[in-house]
Amino acid sequence: MAGDGTIEKVSIIISKGSLEGVYPGLIMANGARAEGIEANLFFTFFGLDAIHERRWERVRLATVGNPGLHLPTWVGALPGVSALMTRYMARRMDRLDIPPVPEFVEMIADTGAGLYACQASVDLFGYRREDFIGQVKDIITVGEFYDLAAGGQIIFT
Known part of the structure; x- marks a missing residue:
């Protein structure tokens, strides 16, 4: 935080794939990016689905x-209930101009936000760098995430 109490950087952990x-x-x-705040997203466990090349278009409502x-x-x-509710939510979000996950992730990356995959989760699921979308800057450890987040706020969703 700056001396005036404003937030200058946030690091957001996404751990769920729904x-x-x-x-x-x-x-x-x-x-955060709209307000000029530096933002980094750390995808871990099932949150990796949001940046996984074959899964990010199929994120569903739990x-x-x-x-x-x-x-x-x-x-x-x-x-069929999950698919039905997912379509229902997608229509509602579309009416509010909230983009689908792939478009939203790309849009956020285009603003300069950093997208990072958790090394431990990548190893756990047997993924490789090639499994993720091109906007992912790196696969990093928790320690590297803390270094990246230093001096800012950490948000766990």
């Missing part, structure tokens, strides 16, 4: 056990 897990971090990063949907767990588990 719509409701990915969008808060993307929205926070986009808002319907099983999602209390925000106000659906019984068994309804969320029915075949």
Whole structure:
């Protein structure tokens, strides 16, 4: 933070691979960049889906056990419910000009935000650098993330 209390840098951790897990971090990063705040996104565990070349277009809404949907767990588990709710949310977000995950990630990267994959999670899932979209700056360790985040705010979504 600057001496006047303004935030100059944020580092956002995205650990979930569902719509409701990915969008808060993307929205926070986009808002930071719009305000001229340096932003870095650290994708770990299932959050890697948002930057994975074959998965980022298929991020879905989690319907099983999602209390925000106000659906019984068994309804969320029915075949097709996740796809239906994902399409419903996509239409609502489109009306608000909230882009789909791939477009939003590209847009944020184009503003100069840093996109980083977690080395431990990449190793855990057996991924390689080639598995990720081109906008990913690097695959880094947690220690490197802390170095990158030094002097700023860390947000865990």
